[in-house]
Amino acid sequence: MKKFDKDRALLGLAAPVLAVLGALIVTGLVLLASGKEPFHAFHVMMTYGSKSDSQVYILNKATPYYLSGLAVAIGFRMNLFNIGVDGQYRLAAFFAAAVGGSMSIPGFIQIPIIILTAMVVGAAWAAIAGVLKVTRGVSEVISTIMLNSIAGIVIGYFLQDGRLGVTDKLASTVTTKPIPSGSHLFNFTTQTDPVVGFIVFAGLAGVLYWFVLSRTRFGFDLRSVGRSESAAQASGVSVKKMVIVSMLISGAMAGLVGMSTLLNQSYQFSTDFPAGIGFTGIAVALLGRNNPIGIAIGALLWAFLERASNGLEFEGYDKEIVGVIQGAIVLAVVIAYELVRRYGLTRQQRQVGAELAAAGSVDKQEVTA
Amino acid sequence: MRSGTVHALVGENGAGKSTLMKILYGMQKPDEGTIAIHGEQVAFGDPGEAIARGIGMVHQHFMLADNLTVLENVVLGCEKAYGIGGRARARIKEISDAYGLGVRPDALVEDLGVADRQRVEILKVLYRGARILILDEPTAVLVPQEVDALFENLRGLKSEGLTVIFISHKLGEVLSVADAITVIRRGTTVGDADPKSTTAKQLAELMVGSELPSPETRESTVTTEPMLTVEGLRLSETDSDGVERTVLDEIGFTIHKGEVLGIAGVEGNGQAELVEAVMGMRTLNAGVLTLDGRDISRVPTRARREDGIGYIPEDRHRHGLLLEAPLWENRILGHVTERPNSRGFLIDPAAARRDTERIVADYDVRTPGIEVTAASLSGGNQQKLIVGREMSHLPKLLIAAHPTRGVDVGAQAQIWDQIRAARHEGLAVLLISADLDELIGLSDTLRVMYRGRLVADADPATITPEELGSAMTGAAAGHLEHEPAAAGTAVPKQAQPEEAAAETAGGEDR
Numbered sequence: 001m002k003k004f005d006k007d008r009a010l011l012g013l014a015a016p017v018l019a020v021l022g023a024l025i026v027t028g029l030v031l032l033a034s035g036k037e038p039f040h041a042f043h044v045m046m047t048y049g050s051k052s053d054s055q056v057y058i059l060n061k062a063t064p065y066y067l068s069g070l071a072v073a074i075g076f077r078m079n080l081f082n083i084g085v086d087g088q089y090r091l092a093a094f095f096a097a098a099v100g101g102s103m104s105i106p107g108f109i110q111i112p113i114i115i116l117t118a119m120v121v122g123a124a125w126a127a128i129a130g131v132l133k134v135t136r137g138v139s140e141v142i143s144t145i146m147l148n149s150i151a152g153i154v155i156g157y158f159l160q161d162g163r164l165g166v167t168d169k170l171a172s173t174v175t176t177k178p179i180p181s182g183s184h185l186f187n188f189t190t191q192t193d194p195v196v197g198f199i200v201f202a203g204l205a206g207v208l209y210w211f212v213l214s215r216t217r218f219g220f221d222l223r224s225v226g227r228s229e230s231a232a233q234a235s236g237v238s239v240k241k242m243v244i245v246s247m248l249i250s251g252a253m254a255g256l257v258g259m260s261t262l263l264n265q266s267y268q269f270s271t272d273f274p275a276g277i278g279f280t281g282i283a284v285a286l287l288g289r290n291n292p293i294g295i296a297i298g299a300l301l302w303a304f305l306e307r308a309s310n311g312l313e314f315e316g317y318d319k320e321i322v323g324v325i326q327g328a329i330v331l332a333v334v335i336a337y338e339l340v341r342r343y344g345l346t347r348q349q350r351q352v353g354a355e356l357a358a359a360g361s362v363d364k365q366e367v368t369a
Numbered sequence: 370m371r372s373g374t375v376h377a378l379v380g381e382n383g384a385g386k387s388t389l390m391k392i393l394y395g396m397q398k399p400d401e402g403t404i405a406i407h408g409e410q411v412a413f414g415d416p417g418e419a420i421a422r423g424i425g426m427v428h429q430h431f432m433l434a435d436n437l438t439v440l441e442n443v444v445l446g447c448e449k450a451y452g453i454g455g456r457a458r459a460r461i462k463e464i465s466d467a468y469g470l471g472v473r474p475d476a477l478v479e480d481l482g483v484a485d486r487q488r489v490e491i492l493k494v495l496y497r498g499a500r501i502l503i504l505d506e507p508t509a510v511l512v513p514q515e516v517d518a519l520f521e522n523l524r525g526l527k528s529e530g531l532t533v534i535f536i537s538h539k540l541g542e543v544l545s546v547a548d549a550i551t552v553i554r555r556g557t558t559v560g561d562a563d564p565k566s567t568t569a570k571q572l573a574e575l576m577v578g579s580e581l582p583s584p585e586t587r588e589s590t591v592t593t594e595p596m597l598t599v600e601g602l603r604l605s606e607t608d609s610d611g612v613e614r615t616v617l618d619e620i621g622f623t624i625h626k627g628e629v630l631g632i633a634g635v636e637g638n639g640q641a642e643l644v645e646a647v648m649g650m651r652t653l654n655a656g657v658l659t660l661d662g663r664d665i666s667r668v669p670t671r672a673r674r675e676d677g678i679g680y681i682p683e684d685r686h687r688h689g690l691l692l693e694a695p696l697w698e699n700r701i702l703g704h705v706t707e708r709p710n711s712r713g714f715l716i717d718p719a720a721a722r723r724d725t726e727r728i729v730a731d732y733d734v735r736t737p738g739i740e741v742t743a744a745s746l747s748g749g750n751q752q753k754l755i756v757g758r759e760m761s762h763l764p765k766l767l768i769a770a771h772p773t774r775g776v777d778v779g780a781q782a783q784i785w786d787q788i789r790a791a792r793h794e795g796l797a798v799l800l801i802s803a804d805l806d807e808l809i810g811l812s813d814t815l816r817v818m819y820r821g822r823l824v825a826d827a828d829p830a831t832i833t834p835e836e837l838g839s840a841m842t843g844a845a846a847g848h849l850e851h852e853p854a855a856a857g858t859a860v861p862k863q864a865q866p867e868e869a870a871a872e873t874a875g876g877e878d879r
């Protein structure tokens with residue numbers, strides 16, 4: 001039994017390792033084709049990416065990526081493709097910033113209010129897609145893509161002077177009212193830049209994700225729906241309710257994505273608030289196999305690659321090469337997982353057959369004896 | 370096996386029949402050994418090569434596209450042979466006439482019955498030039514009259530020099546149609562039998578590897594306390610064209626504690642919908658369901674299961690299992706709110722694992738462990754796991770839809786025994802089955818379903834499968850009286866000769 005599990009763990013690791021290796025080979029070929037030396041480029045990425053200020057940068061970047069990956073993974077676990085994490089977190093961060101900027105009460109009350117606002121807004125925005133799917137059969141892929149676009153327009157409408165925005169005279173941009181300094185979240189100081197304090201909440205979210213999915217009845221129901229909707233329904237799960245509830249949770253998780261930026265770095269929402277993290281989350285969740293630790297590794301890898309792209313630029317490489325690596329990784333991951341999954345299944349079937357045949361021959365001897 | 374014969378392959382589930390056929394059809398590779406066709410050694414890498422060698426397979430589950438015509442289904446994937454137009458149509462006609470298949474090339478597959486679809490599958494294989502046909506449990510979905518017609522077709526194929534490999538659990542059928550029989554058990558050939566000189570009982574013993582227990586008369590356990598009462602049940606659904614269709618109409622019956630109510634009917638006459646209605650997977654248009662004195666018409670599925678409805682689904686892959694999940698998670702499925710699977714809102718993996726070990730041992734689920742996925746078990750073992758799971762929660766009412774479909778003789782008898790034992794304790798059973806011997810042998814009361822209505826009832830003590838079969842085609846209604854004159858060979862149930870009982874592999878009265 002022990003050995004069985006070890007083999008399975010090895011198989012589980014095989015896919016991401018294969019994927020990263022495959023991606024490196026593809027990138028190396030691309031570099032060669034463009035007349036550059038690939039090994040030197042990889043070396044530059046490694047040394048630059050592991051410098052101490054890079055480490056801080058990577059942790060700070062990985063925090064929202066991780067939360068975004070979790071938000072996407074909740075949907076994946078029940079075969080829902082929540083592409084709308086992007087719109088959900090931006091809208092959530094915007095309204096949370098607006099609420100935070102309009103209040104001036106002690107931080108230990110105000111910070112939870114801001115975070116809660118973000119979660120509620122994210123959940124509500126995601127729920128629209130869930131309700132549409134359940135009542136009208138609209139694919140959540142289509143509706144969340146459209147809701148992303150609508151979220152951008154809604155933010156654009158409210159982020160104007162006289163509505164929820166204020167014009168920053170110096171930078172000539174419109175932002176929300178800054179959050180008072182009493183409600184700034186703690187940071188971890190290091191020798192270089194500080195590490196965002198929200199990373200603690202991200203870690204807690206990961207633990208909660210693992211606990212709810214693998215240890216609770218609710219999580220079991222959710223995973224059953226993901227594995228077989230018809231079997232889950234027959235087992236007594238209300239699939240429609242499950243779709244809405246999981247979209248709510250996914251959206252609430254998405255609401256947290258922008259919080260490290262808002263509470264630890266920018267303290268306000270402006271037009272240059274980071275965008276596109278929702279899509280990064282899809283790649284990260286794929287890479288991490290919807291596993292909380294895997295997603296963390298995926299998020300760190302993603303942040304590392306982005307940091308390393310700066311280093312490449314200094315050395316005269318095109319920083320776009322990192323985009324090639326990231327794209328190649330996602331493709332390779334999907335292929336490698338499918339290959340490993342199929343191999344694992346046939347291997348197990350063969351094992352079951354072999355062990356039964358062995359047991360059978362023992363039986364037969366007993367009969368003849 | 371010789372050409373121009375029907376060769377039957379029988380064996381328990383997990384004995385290796387399907388694996389052997391997969392190897393023959395090129396879907397799996399053998400570790401050792403050789404296959405020779407007409408004295409020539411062959412090795413297949415994929416089904417394409419097997420087809421090129423003249424081997425064709427008719428799967429148990431039909432592989433037809435419902436929204437295409439017969440012609441389109443036949444030429445699909447084989448467009449090069451005779452094109453897709455007049456030449457193909459002429460060829461289909463030619464094959465159909467030569468073997469008496471009676472296939473209409475322009476009919477839509479969705480309009481065809483089960484037997485017609487099967488003939489289309491056979492034609493599809495012949496169209497690709499097969500000389501050796503593999504039929505995987507072809508009679509599982511047919512009523513007796515259709516089985517006879519199929520056997521006529523097989524004899525036609527045989528007389529044209531084709532070879533047929535016939536896989537079946539129904540030993541009576543095997544004996545009537547096969548020219549030679551090979552029995553396999555646990556992956557090896559245990560013997561060949563000559564159908565002319567072998568009885569079904571001998572064959573069954575060869576398959577199971579031990580002597581079958583002899584049938585004994587059973588006493589009725591039916592009580593007067595109703596467990597499930599169904600009144601005026603009506604269910605309609607809107608199909609893809611937006612037309613509303615009534616699938617269940619005016620269904621009413623009562624199952625008492627300790628009673629097995631059998632529903633006979635050709636598949637697709639509303640049995641699946643009835644099961645889903647009782648399980649709460651569909652919303653009723655009208656009608657009242659009462660379980661043990663409580664109205665459950667509006668109660669959700671989970672609460673019904675907690676109330677004591679056990680469910681052995683017709684399609685275990687779709688409704689009974691999470692194929693890619695380990696066995697112990699499958700043990701939780703459907704009973705996630707009940708002990709030992711959970712405590713409060715948390716699931717209890719340790720207790721669930723322990724209980725899975727118990728089910729595996731008690732119900733003889735053949736598996737190397739409980740961490741393997743459900744998909745890696747053979748069909749019969751999957752079914753044993755499901756039966757074990759449902760029985761472990763001591764249901765008041767068991768809905769058993771085709772509980773022994775695709776299950777071998779040994780496991781079949783075991784499942785029947787478990788149902789009988791629980792019935793003794795007051796379990797009520799709603800039994801739906803296409804296996805008429807099973808229905809007659811297990812039921813206390815029989816009803817016949819036709820086009821969404823319960824059209825007839827019968828007494829299982831006197832009715833014969835043939836009489837039931839004709840009622841299932843809508844030919845008879847009301848109370849079916851057994852007519853001794855019409856079926857002279859029929860005998861009272863209690864005095865059935867051993868052979869006839871063993872034809873269902875010891876399925877009756879044990």
